[in-house]
Amino acid sequence: MKQEKFKSIVLLMLVCLSLLLTYQLWYGQQPVELTADDENIYERIIIEQPRPPEQIVSPEVIVIPAENGFYAFREGEQFYYRLWESLLGLMESPFVREQVEEPVTDLPEEAPLILRCYLSPLLPVGTKLSLMPLLPAGEIAMLDLIAGKETFWIRFYTADEKIFAEREITTAQTAVLKDLIAGVEEEGRVTHKLLTGEAAASASGENITVTRQIFLPQEQTMLARLPVKPESIDREQLLKTFFVDYSLVRTIEEKDGAVIYTDGEKGLRLTAGGFEYSHPRLEEGVSNQSVPEALNNSGILISFHGGWPVGLRLEKIAQSPLGHSVPYIAQWRMYHEGNPLYTAKPTRAVFNDRGLIHFSRFIYSIQPEEQNSAEMRVNASWQEALKTAIALYRDDTGAQTEVMQLELEAFNLGYAIIADFDELWAEPVWQLQINGRRVLLRADNLVQLKEEDIK
Amino acid sequence: MNLGQAKLILIIAFAALNLFLGYHLFWSDFGHLTRVAVSAEELRLTEQVLAENNYKLEAPIDRAIQTADFLTVSQSLSVQRSVLLSFLREGANVRQGEEANHYYVEGKTATIHATGLISITYNPPVLLGENLHSRDHRDIRSMVDALIADYQLNFDGLRFDRLEKYDSSNIVVYYYQVIGESSVFTGQLTVKIAEDKVRSIDIYWLEPVERIPTREIRVISAIEALNSLIYELGSATEPQVISRVELGYYSSDYEAEKWEIPPVWRILINGQNYYINAFTGNLEQKIVIPEQPQ
The missing domain is CATH 3.30.310.160 (YycH protein, domain 2)
Structure with missing residues (x-):
């Protein structure tokens, strides 16, 4: 009797073990990713979602005509982002092919410019792309917003300044843009002028050509070391x-x-x-x-x-x-x-x-919180910066360059990252590029910053 | 059949079933204790592939499954110091440079490079023995061993590697470093002999900093390393002899505070060493240091 009981217990144990092993073999052998939650299997990489294609390219500068020049807006300014977002909205709505081939326009020849946008890199649009998908594939170098009789018109140019497409925008879209642009007339906002070869030559007394659009402040500007x-x-x-x-x-x-x-x-x-x-x-x-x-x-x-x-x-x-x-x-x-x-x-x-x-x-x-306490310094004028940069360029490249044609390829205010007493600073600078050579000058005293000084 | 017999049959049947299930579930885990990384058939096939590409395998192949980790090392400052002190004791003149410091005493110069390489040159060269080229390798080796001991360069972990006769007068004797039980091929001592005289001794010595045993992982087999190397090198035009295939550590020398070196399969072909990373199977070359493209 005792032996029979023992056999029963052993048999029961073997049956249980076989059930357990069968379960293990059946479910435990599945790929781990199917049997456990992702958290435990993969080392998660938290990465940012890539930007949609239309947000990868943004304008180099957006200018709005002012009484005596232009207001210029660049990356990092709230107004720039609002303007660009509105303009992108206009491009997402379909443009039809007919409008390119035979632009039906009541736009007067001298219709006033409301806004101009310079795009670098060029903005791809057209077939299969999210911007203006019904148009043939192309690249836009410039975009104008022009005042029509009642509404605004938007016009796109290719890199060789040919009109790529244009269309009238709706009354509602015009109203939104009018409101937005009306907000630009802030007190104290500095106006800019498009630098021409004559203006550059006259300011520097040199034979110099300007190879791209450069907008320079006409009034005194101030920046702080941050x-x-x-x-x-x-x-x-x-x-x-x-x-x-x-x-x-x-x-x-x-x-x-x-x-x-x-x-x-x-x-x-x-x-x-x-x-x-x-x-x-x-x-x-x-x-x-x-x-x-x-x-x-x-x-x-x-x-x-x-x-x-x-x-x-x-x-x-x-x-x-x-x-x-x-x-x-x-x-x-x-x-x-x-x-x-x-x-x-x-x-x-x-x-x-x-x-x-x-x-x-x-x-x-x-750091925005440290910006308020920073001391503002008056920047030297662009005319002085240009003269100093040309003189430095001549010193660096040798006297023989006096006969060389100078080409001004870039000219703007900015910040150079430098180290001072083990702390990092954004030093206000004038940045110029002459015949492919970059010159950085401290914006207030026009002392040259060497490339090796920059972090 | 009574109930007792029925139970017995069922016990036997379930025991057999459990053995079958257990085998399928756990054998792969137990297996690695008894299995080898390279089967006889795989070895035979590899030899065949090598022969087709003009390589002859004459080295023994370690067929066991092996694991390894990274070895963290730094330049051996103690070896640099000992060489430096021996020169300073003899009243060395010192000339400091940007890339290296030079120590001059009569008859020899030590140059300690920023990378940690120590080069000792003898001028005039030191006579080691007569007609070395015609002598047996063992004789030459024992003479070089004695010279190294005499110059107090027989550092801990120094192991004889090989001796190469290059032409009618040049002989190079190679030593490498052993740290713990691991061969570290980056650590080297090389004695250069020309016309029976020792011309120079180059030393590159390392110090272990730490080991990370938690990162120990299985290395590729020796034949996988051979296949990777032949893939990289391609077919040989002349017959080549593979005389050694051994596991150790190697990385190129580097001017750094400390660095990790990976396990490698060192493969010696016609006197030329190749190092195959034992984790990735890649041929170890100069470390990829990010640089701006011009």
């Missing part, structure tokens, strides 16, 4: 965006405090101010992607590797030779209230169809 901070980077998250298998990555701690992460094929160097990444093997790849695709990819790259903060603007995107290939190079710059921030190393992505070859990111931002 404390800046490099953006804070979550190292772990960043590493995961560059290295698929993080466990195979080894570190090298440099003597200057920088840390290099590498898996033998790719390298990532993190410094106090930002980071640089290289994957040289991909240099041999081709770049067959179209410009809209490249723009979209650039947006994905900047969002994935650190995010796209407010004030960061895509400044250029172009194919450029690198070794034996011609990858795309996209470059961004941070702006503070319309003024660009100049850093020693760029925020730039070099990529082709195989992927990201190089990436560098050095983004500094001004």
Whole structure:
């Protein structure tokens, strides 16, 4: 009897064990991602959603005619964002093909300009794109808002200044834009003038040509030296965006405090101010992607590797030779209230169809709470800045350049990131580019800032 | 059949079922204790592929499954200091440079580079023995061992690597470093001999900083490393002999505070060392340092 009881217990145990093992074999052998929640399986990478294509390109400058010149708005200014958002809204509504081929317009020849927008990089529009999808594919270099009899008209130009498309906007849209633009007439707002070759030559006494549209303040301007901070980077998250298998990555701690992460094929160097990444093997790849695709990819790259903060603007995107290939190079710059921030190393992505070859990111931002207490300084006039820059350019390049034709390629106020007593500052500067050479002058005393002074 | 017999049959049947289920569930976990990373068949196939590409495998292959972690190292300041002190004791003249410091005493110069490389050159060169080229490798090695000991360069972990005769007069004797039980091929001592005389000794020595055992992971097998290397190198035009395939650590020298070096399979082909990263299977080359494209 006792033996029978023992057999029953053993049998019961074996049956239970077989049920347990069968359950284990049936359910426990499934891929882990199906049996557990995502939180426990994947190391989550919290990344920013890429911007939609129409938000990747933004205007270099938006100008509104004023009584004696223009009001100019750039990245980093609230008014700029509101204007651009309204203009994008006008482009999302369908433009029909007929309007391009035979523009039906009651626009007088000398219709007053309400607003002009300079786009660099060029804005792709047309077939299959989110902006003006019914029009043929093209790239817009300039956009005008013009006053019609009762409503505004919007007109687009290509890079060779030909009209690409135009249309009348609705009464409601006109009313919204009128209200918005009416708010520009703020007291104390500085007016700007479009610099012409004659004005530049007359101010400097030099034979100089202006190669692009440059808007310069006509009245006295003031800027303050402001404390800046490099953006804070979550190292772990960043590493995961560059290295698929993080466990195979080894570190090298440099003597200057920088840390290099590498898996033998790719390298990532993190410094106090930002980071640089290289994957040289991909240099041999081709770049067959179209410009809209490249723009979209650039947006994905900047969002994935650190995010796209407010004030960061895509400044250029172009194919450029690198070794034996011609990858795309996209470059961004941070702006503070319309003024660009100049850093020693760029925020730039070099990529082709195989992927990201190089990436560098050095983004500094001004702390708004520290801005109010900063002492404002009067900036030197643009005429003085131009004369000083040309003199420095001649000193740097030698006396023989006196016979050389000077070309002014860029001229604007901005901030250079410098270190002073171990603290980082945004120093107000005049930035000029003459015959491809950059000159940075302190905005108040026009003392030159050397490239090696910039962080 | 009574109930007792029926129970017995059921016990046997369920025991067998449980054994079957247990085998399927757990054998893969137990398996790695007894399995090898390289089967005899895989080895035979690899030898065949190598032969087709003009490579002959003459090295023994470690067939066990192995794990490894990264090794964190720094330049060995103690070795630099000991060389430096021995020169200073002899009244060395010092010349400091940006890339290296030089120490001169009569008959020899030590150059300590920023990367940590120490080069000692002898002028006039030191006679090691007569007709070295015609002598046996073991004889030459014992003479070099004695010289190293005499010059107090026989640091802890110094291991003889190989001796190469290059032409009618040049001989190079290679040593490498062992840290713990691991061969660290980055750590090297090289004795260069020409016309029976020692011309120079180069030393690159490392110090272990820490080990991260929690990151220990399985390394690729020796034949995977061989296949990766042949893929990188391609077919050889002349017959090549693979004389060594061994696991150790290697990275190129680097001017840094400290750095991690990965486990590698070192493969010696006709006197030339190749290092295959034992985690990734990539050929270890100069470390990828991010630089701005020009």
